[in-house]
Each structure stands twice: as C-alpha cells, then as structure tokens.
Amino acid sequence: MFAFLQPHEEKKYMKHDKQPPDISRSRGTGVLIGIGVMAAVDEIIFHQLLAWHHFYDQATLEIGLLTDGLLHAAELIALVAGFFLFADLRRRHALAPLWAWAGFFLGLGGFQLFDGIVDHKVLRLHQVRYGVSLLPYDLAWNLAGLLLLLIGVGLAFRAHRAAAHYRAAADQ
Amino acid sequence: METMEHPIATGGEGAFAAAVPFLFLAAALMAYVVAAVRQRPGMRPWSRWRILSFLLGIALLAGAMLPALMRYAHHDLRGHMLQHLLIGMLAPLGLVLAAPLTLLLRTLPVGGARYVTAVLRSRLFHWLSHPLTAFVLNIGGMYLLYLTPLYMLTLTNPVLHYLVHVHFLAAGYLFVWSIAGPDSAPRRPGMRVRVSVLFISIAAHAFLSKFMYAYNWPRNTPHPLQQLQEAAQLMYYGGDVAELLLVVALFARWYQIGSRRAYALPAQARR
Numbered sequence: 001m002f003a004f005l006q007p008h009e010e011k012k013y014m015k016h017d018k019q020p021p022d023i024s025r026s027r028g029t030g031v032l033i034g035i036g037v038m039a040a041v042d043e044i045i046f047h048q049l050l051a052w053h054h055f056y057d058q059a060t061l062e063i064g065l066l067t068d069g070l071l072h073a074a075e076l077i078a079l080v081a082g083f084f085l086f087a088d089l090r091r092r093h094a095l096a097p098l099w100a101w102a103g104f105f106l107g108l109g110g111f112q113l114f115d116g117i118v119d120h121k122v123l124r125l126h127q128v129r130y131g132v133s134l135l136p137y138d139l140a141w142n143l144a145g146l147l148l149l150l151i152g153v154g155l156a157f158r159a160h161r162a163a164a165h166y167r168a169a170a171d172q
Numbered sequence: 173m174e175t176m177e178h179p180i181a182t183g184g185e186g187a188f189a190a191a192v193p194f195l196f197l198a199a200a201l202m203a204y205v206v207a208a209v210r211q212r213p214g215m216r217p218w219s220r221w222r223i224l225s226f227l228l229g230i231a232l233l234a235g236a237m238l239p240a241l242m243r244y245a246h247h248d249l250r251g252h253m254l255q256h257l258l259i260g261m262l263a264p265l266g267l268v269l270a271a272p273l274t275l276l277l278r279t280l281p282v283g284g285a286r287y288v289t290a291v292l293r294s295r296l297f298h299w300l301s302h303p304l305t306a307f308v309l310n311i312g313g314m315y316l317l318y319l320t321p322l323y324m325l326t327l328t329n330p331v332l333h334y335l336v337h338v339h340f341l342a343a344g345y346l347f348v349w350s351i352a353g354p355d356s357a358p359r360r361p362g363m364r365v366r367v368s369v370l371f372i373s374i375a376a377h378a379f380l381s382k383f384m385y386a387y388n389w390p391r392n393t394p395h396p397l398q399q400l401q402e403a404a405q406l407m408y409y410g411g412d413v414a415e416l417l418l419v420v421a422l423f424a425r426w427y428q429i430g431s432r433r434a435y436a437l438p439a440q441a442r443r
Contacts, residue, residue: 056386065386069379073371076412077419081367084423088430 021096022089023163027103027156029085034107034152036079039071042115046128057126064125071119098162102155109149116142193237201230204272207279215278222270229266232258233341246327249395249403253410260310260340261414268348269421273355293358303361303369306347311376313343318380323390347373352421363426370422374415381408 056065089095116138119125128137204226208218235241236258245251273292277285291297299305317323317336326333349355351366383389385404388397395403 056382062383065382066375066379068382069375069377072378073374076374076416077367077371080416080419080423084427088427091431 020094021099022092022094023096023099023159025085025094026089026096026099027106029082029089030100030103030105031107031110032078032082032103033086034104034109035111036075036082036107037104038108038111038115039075040079043075057130061124064123067119067123068125096159096163098155098159102152102159105148105152105155107152109145109147109152112145112148113142116145190239190242194234197230197234197237201227204270204275207275211278218275218278222275225266226270226272227266229263229268229270232263232266236263247394249390249393249399250406253403253406255337256340257406257410257414259337260344261411262417264341264344264348265414265417265421268345268353271354273353298359301346301350301357303347303350303366306343306350307369307373307376310343310347311373311380313339314377314380318384318390321392324392327393348418348421352418352425354425366422370415370419374419377411377415378408381405381411 086095086100089100116128120127120138120141127134128141205223208223211218236255241251241255245255273288277288280288317326322332322336326336351370353360381404384407385401388400389404390400393400
C-alpha cells in the first residue's frame with residue numbers, strides 16, 4: 001500500500017538520495033484544491049446554472065458583503081495556489097498521494113460545512129434556495145458536507161497507517 | 173446627458189486630440205518591437221511570447237479607446253465599466269508580462285541603463301512599487317471614483333475624464349508589476365507579502381462591486397438603476413477573470429523560479 005507514498009523511479013536507482021514524501025505539504029495542497037473546487041462547484045452550479053442563490057439578496061448585511069468578498073478571494077487563490085503546489089510536489093517527487101486525497105476531501109467537506117453553517121446560517125450571506133421550505137435543503141447541504149469530511153478523515157487514517165507501516169519497513 | 177460633447181464626436185481639432193492616445197500606443201509598440209528584434213549579438217534572443225504579450229496589451233488598450241466604445245462609455249455605465257476592465261486590469265497584465273523594463277535595460281547603452289537602475293534602487297521607487305502602495309493607488313482609486321461625486325465630475329470635465337483613464341492604466345500597471353512583475357527588482361517583497369496583498373485586493377474589489385450593486389452607487393448619476401446593477405455585476409465578474417489571471421501569473425512565476433532553484437540546488441546539496 002505504501003507504494004503510493006513513494007515516487008517509483010527513485011526507488012530502484014537512487015536509494016541513498018531517496019527523498020521522503022512531503023506529507024504536510026501534500027495534505028495542505030489537497031485541502032487548498034478541495035476548498036477551491038467546492039467553492040467553484042457552488043459558484044458555477046448553484047449560482048450560475050440553477051440560479052438558486054442570488055448575486056446579492058436583500059437580507060445580506062454589510063458585514064456579510066465584506067466576508068463574502070474575503071471568502072471569494074480565498075477561494076480564488078486557494079484553487080490556483082493548490083494546483084501550482086501540486087505541480088511542484090510532483091516535480092520534486094515529494095507527493096504523498098494518499099495524504100493529498102485525504103486533504104482534498106477534508107477541504108471539500110470542510111468548505112461545504114463552513115458554507116452551510118457559517119455563511120448560510122450565522123452570517124446569512126444567502127440561503128441554499130429561495131421560496132421553498134429550507135430545512136430539507138439545509139439538511140442535505142450539511143449532511144453532504146459531513147459525509148465528504150468523514151471520507152477525508154477515513155483517508156487520513158489510512159494514510160497515517162500506511163506511513164507508519166512504511167517507516168517500520170524502512171527501519172528493518 | 174449631453175452636457176459635454178465628447179471630443180471624438182466633434183471634428184477638426186477634436187479628431188486630432190482623439191488620435192493622440194493611438195499615436196502613443198503605436199509609438200510604444202514600435203519602440204518595443206524594434207528593441208526586441210534588434211538585441212545585441214551574442215545575447216539570448218528576446219522571447220516571442222513576450223512580444224505577443226505586449227502586442228495583446230496594446231491591442232486591449234486600443235480596443236478600450238475605440239471611438240465607438242468611448243461614446244458608448246460616456247453615457248452608459250456598463251460601457252465605462254468595460255473600458256475600466258480593459259484599461260485598468262486586463263491590458264496591464266499583457267504589458268507587465270512582456271517585461272518592458274528588462275527589455276529597456278538590455279537595450280540601453282551602459283550609461284543610460286545605470287541611470288535606470290539607480291531609479292529602481294531609489295527609496296522612493298521601492299516605496300512606490302510596494303504591493304501595498306500599489307494596492308491603495310489601484311483599488312483606492314476605484315473607491316474614490318465610484319463612492320464620491322468624482323465620477324459625476326468626470327462626465328462633465330474632459331481633462332478629469334482623461335486623467336482618470338491614465339490613473340487606471342498607471343495604477344493597474346503598478347499593481348500587476350508589484351505582484352507578478354517578471355523584471356528583477358532589488359528588494360522585491362516575497363511571496364507571503366504578495367499573496368496577502370493580492371488576497372486583500374481581490375476581496376476589496378469584490379466587496380466594492382457588490383456594495384455598488386446593493387446600494388446603487390455611483391449615486392446622483394443620470395444612469396437608470398438597472399444599468400448601475402448590470403455595471404456592478406460586470407465589474408464583479410470581469411474583475412474576477414482579470415484577478416484569476418493575475419493569481420495564475422503570480423504562481424506561474426513562483427513555479428518557474430522554483431524550477432531554476434530545483435536544477436541548481438541538488439548538485440551542491442548532494443555532494
């Protein structure tokens with residue numbers, strides 16, 4: 001299983017130069033891409049295609065407009081930074097794919113939950129949909145987020161176990 | 173709204189005045205291309221991508237100054253916003269990525285190049301070209317224009333009108349240069365500062381456009397409400413595209429420099 005964690009071509013030929021995968025960078029990169037992708041999905045599907053959310057709704061507070069701007073900036077940078085960091089990890093043969101996947105799902109789920117609870121309910125930036133009973137939509141939104149988050153946690157456990165395995169094998 | 177005849181609409185002298193910006197653009201393009209093609213022998217030839225980038229920047233500027241768009245922009249805020257996007261956000265990207273400053277330094281004789289470097293090294297330039305200063309000049313200028321009576325004044329005062337355009341271009345160029353400029357500059361702030369300022373800038377731009385949409389700014393203009401809102405949306409989404417490109421330019425630069433380092437380091441690190 002830990003074959004995922006090692007760049008393949010270095011394995012045979014450069015035993016002494018073998019670089020350990022950069023776990024925290026891989027995980028962080030996954031989180032950034034996850035946040036960016038979920039934000040893009042939200043923006044493209046719910047704002048543009050379904051038009052369930054509004055560009056601005058009359059209930060949005062001024063502070064809501066401000067946090068909306070900050071969030072938007074964070075999403076834009078997260079997506080681009082994530083892809084370039086990913087490319088850099090690949091280039092350095094330092095990618096730990098399982099950790100990157102774990103981070104990706106943590107990012108997806110974390111953002112979805114954050115959006116569903118903080119943005120929709122606490123800050124009241126906008127709601128999932130208008131003119132309908134909100135409860136089922138909010139439940140579906142947040143449960144989907146929770147599910148993604150749990151997948152991320154599960155993958156992180158697997159990656160952790162794999163890394164421990166790998167270390168034990170390397171010590172012998 | 174016919175308080176001021178736009179200079180382009182009137183013939184004679186006005187037509188000449190309208191041609192002046194195009195003459196400037198043509199001169200800049202010619203100077204760049206001649207310098208790029210006639211590099212000293214033995215030097216690495218100037219990148220074609222950079223020439224193309226400069227061409228694109230100039231084309232976007234020329235497009236923004238087309239008489240038809242000028243007239244449209246004069247009585248319609250959506251036209252103004254389109255102009256603003258082209259002049260202040262998209263054209264500067266093309267121009268900055270073409271690295272005209274590097275080309276200038278490579279082309280000038282030694283004495284002239286030294287003079288330019290002295291300016292680049294000066295404290296004033298360092299201060300002026302800091303991402304934070306550039307951000308205040310760039311986005312601050314937008315807040316000033318749209319949230320004060322300044323916008324109204326530009327509709328009746330042609331000098332002010334041109335000055336605003338020149339400011340958009342200069343501040344936009346300065347900001348893009350301070351964030352993702354390819355020219356090497358002494359004491360350029362690192363990635364952390366640049367990403368942070370870019371983050372604030374994107375947020376401030378998104379906030380301003382939504383604020384304009386929600387509270388119908390600029391106020392007291394002859395534009396109908398729907399036009400104001402459409403202009404604000406154009407500003408939001410158009411700004412997004414330009415900012416996305418800027419983020420990509422910044423990180424592509426980071427990646428490129430990283431590859432240089434990656435090829436340089438292992439040889440020393442391994443032995």
